[in-house]
Amino acid sequence: xxxxxxxxxxxxxxxxxxxxxxxxxxxxxxxxxxxxxxxxxxxxxxxxxxxxxxxxxxxxxxxxxxxxxxxxxxxxxxxxxxxxxx
Numbered sequence: 001x002x003x004x005x006x007x008x009x010x011x012x013x014x015x016x017x018x019x020x021x022x023x024x025x026x027x028x029x030x031x032x033x034x035x036x037x038x039x040x041x042x043x044x045x046x047x048x049x050x051x052x053x054x055x056x057x058x059x060x061x062x063x064x065x066x067x068x069x070x071x072x073x074x075x076x077x078x079x080x081x082x083x084x085x086x
Contacts, residue, residue, distance in 0.1 A: 001037060001053055001054065001055055002053070002054050002055075002056050002058070002059050002061075002062035003051060003052070003053055003062070004051075004052045004054060004059075004062045004063045004065070004066035004067075005049065005050065005051050005052075005066075006049075006050045006052070006066060006067070006070055006085060006086075007044075007047050007048070007049050007050070007085075007086045008047060008048050008050065008070065008074065008080075008083050008084065008085055008086060009046055009047035009048070009083065009084065009086050010046070010082050010083050010084075011082045011083070011084060012082070014045065014046055017048070017079060017080065017083075018043070019041035019042060019043050019048060020041075022041045022048055022050070023039050023040075023041050025073055025077050025079075025080070026039055026041075026050075026069060026070070026073050027039065029069060029072055029073045029076060030072075031068055031069045031072045031073075032069055034065050034068070034069070035054045035055045035056050035062075035065055036052060036053075036054055036065070036069065037053045037054060037055055038052075038053040039051070039052055039053075047086060050066075050070065052065075052066040052069065054066065067085070070085055071085060
């Protein structure tokens with residue numbers, strides 16, 4: 001199991017989505033079935049930190065699975081359309 005981390009933030013303003021809500025939409029994304037074992041999200045003042053545990057074969061593969069999940073979720077959720085992977 002590998003741990004991949006990422007940070008997302010809105011293009012402007014403060015973070016206006018709760019960590020629990022982000023976990024919910026990440027799990028609902030079809031890409032979440034791709035070797036995702038566990039998700040954690042922590043709120044910062046202007047961003048959200050995401051930890052994704054995967055069953056990928058390598059760290060690089062885990063990082064790519066996590067990146068694809070996050071980007072797909074940001075693109076699919078209207079409430080996150082002004083958020084970006086930092």
